[in-house]
Every structure is written in structure tokens, then in C-alpha cells.
Amino acid sequence: MTARYAIYYAPAPESPLWSFGSGVLGYDAASGVSAPVIAPDGIAPAEWAVMTAAPRRYGFHATLKAPFHLRDGVTEDDLVAAGRAFAATRAAFALPELELTRLGAFVALQPKERSSGLDDLASACVEAFEPFRAAPDADERARRLETPLTERQQSSLARWGYPYVFEDFHFHMTLAGPVADGVAPLVTKGLTRLYADHVAFATIRVEAVSLFVEDAPGRGFRIVDRFVFAG
Template sequence: MTPHRLALYWAPEEDDPLHARGSAWLGRDAATGQALPQPPLPGIDIAEATADPRGYGLHATLKPPFRLANGYGAARGAVAALAARLAPFDMPPLAVHDLDGFLALRETEPCPPLHALADACVEAIDAHRAPPSEDEIARRRPERLSEAQRDHLMRWGYPYVFGEWRFHVTLTRRLKPEEKAAILPAVTAHLGETPGVPRRVAAISIFVQPEPGAPFTIAERLPLRG
């Protein structure tokens, strides 16, 4: 059955401690689909503060969610062909950052291969993306976007690609300053040293949303074989 939407993400491997700790922070394991108990956070509704990223699973976006034009098999074949020609590479250490009011894991130094991977994912599978509806475009509020972002939205279905792309593993919704003051040290302590350990980017993860409003889960991890 063709899922409602598909996305290409980087996600830590299931044996990476970051997968366990990050999934527990969000309250859901995107590999199994299971709900997880979240760490207590006095005075803060952690379930509410993490509700948006929980639905998407622990990840960094490479190709943002889109509806399929040609079915899952055709799109999967394009991703497999891309993965076959790309080589694994080392990721810089990650750390928790404030990204425009959201808390997210970001790389601690530039990583050109990571950016090149995202660019390749956007292009390689785009023929299998159904065009966004007028409502989907309107939800991006194009009037608030830069000219480059509007161009990307109309050409690629998403404004934050290529030069506008930033690697980030989202951990919260947008926070008020007083919320950030409580949550930033809490999530940093919860994740501990796991974000900063060495790791390889060795696969593209296909996440799927089976129906509108449903959470995303990992369908496949396609290894980089170049």
C-alpha cells in the first residue's frame, strides 16, 4: 500500500545510544512505533513541548515529507540507486542548540558531505514527488519567505533546501524564553555525552506516514555503498 507521505531522513542507528535517549526524550521510537516514557521535567509539560517532533520521529531532514506520484516501489528504487553511488562519511560531533527558538541537535563544525547528501536526496527522488496542493503551499506562508525560499517552495515543494538547508534534529517545539531556560539544561543532561560521540553517516532512512495525521515510522534504512 502506498503511504500518504514519504520522507528521507538521517536517523541514528538503532544500536546507537542516541537513538534510545533521543527517542525517550521525544516519547516515541520511530523504528518500532512504540510510545516511550519521557523523563520527568518539573513545571514543564514535556509531552506537549515535544509533541510536534514526536510525530516525525528522531531525525534530521534530508528530503522533506511529500506525497508520492508513482507509488512506493518507484520512489524506493530511486533512493536505492542514490544510496548505491554515495559513500559513507564521518559526522562531526553534535550538540544541543537553540535554532530560531526550537531546541535541536546540530553539528559542531561544518560538514560538506552532509550538505551534499541532503542536496542529492532533494534532487534524486523529486520525480516521484506529487506537486503540493494550493493549501499545502499556503501553509508555508510564502509571503513571509525570502525570494530564494519561495523559489524553492515552488520548484521543490519546500523552502528550506540547498542553500537554505540546515542540519538539525528537532527536540522541541518553539519555546518561550522561560521554557528554554528549563528545558535546555534538562535535554542536555538527558542526552549526556551521546550526541558528541563519533559516528558514521552510513545510510539514508526512508520514513513513511501511512495516513494523514499518523506518526512517521522508519520503513527502511538503505546503506550508502559508493
């Protein structure tokens, strides 16, 4: 029960978006090793390492099915087989244009406009991989409930193990945080410039979902397999 799995959107490891996100975090979840760091101007390396520590643990990604333990009797091989079957039913589509935004104390990439393709993919992942998820223990539920949740989000937490699904899903790829209010504008501006330098004019397609694993508490998540869509 120590390992946790998640279904994430992660750009192709050879893509400029993946290189950018992994560089900002200083960690490449495809290889499971550190990546050469890129950081905004005006932020000291040690300070940047602290600002990216929380998202670095999870690797560069957007959550589709939040981290979960496997239920009794289910193996990683079962999950991989399910991922391949899921991908065989999906078609690729263009990732909407992204921009750097502040999400509370965090800084992330988000679509400039809501995407029905991303919403549909996330909903499908929540449902398709639900049979493999063990129910969260009392400590995990208590941690989730420390954050104020709406009645609908509380219901989703009880049913799906995660409050931000379906109507409450918002695609985002976290790059830094928590970031203090005083430095957040500098971080956002600097990351916007770096994003333009590294990813500008690149066409990114949502052509796969990835299975990530955290082998033990405190270890970084890494990619187990990438399920490329049939279409």
C-alpha cells in the first residue's frame, strides 16, 4: 500500500513543453532524475529550489486522475493494461493555448479558454480508472477536508476520492508554489518570458495520458508508461 499511482497529462518527453516544465521544476519524471534548472531572472537558485519543491515532487503534469493506492487484488500490470485499452478508444487533439497564471499561492500554466476536449478527457479518466482505486484512509480524508470544500466537492471526495472532478475540474500544470505575494508578480513575469523563449509557436497535441507512480512516500513521482491514443 505504499506506492501511489496517478493518471496525468504529460507532454511527450521530446517536446519543448516537457523540456520547459521539467527544467523549471529541476526534475524529469520521464527519466526519474534531476533536470538542468531554468529559473526566472532575479530569483536566486536556492530560493527557486524552495519555490518549486512542492510541484517538483509530482513531476510536470496536469492531474486527470489524482494519486491513489491500488485496491486489494489489483496490480500495476492491471493498471497498465487498462491504460492501453483506454487509449485505444481516444483520439488526439490540440492542446489549447496556455498562459502563466496565479492559482492562489501557486503559479501554473492554464488554457486561455476552457477546453471541452480536456474536460471530457479528465472526466473519462476519473471514471475509467476508478475500479483500480483503493478508498482513502482516514488521515488522507482528513487532509483533504482541511481545505474548504463546497457540498458538491465533498460529495466528489466521498465518491471519487478527489474533490476537483467533473464541473470542478480545471486543467493546470503547476510550476511553482507556494510563492509569497510580494515575489509572485516577478515569478509570473519571469516564467512567462521563459515560456515564450522555450515553447513559443510549438504545436502541442494531447495524444496520450501517462501513468505516474510514487514508489514510496517522499519519493518523486515518475512515469511508468505513456498510453498513446489510437486516433
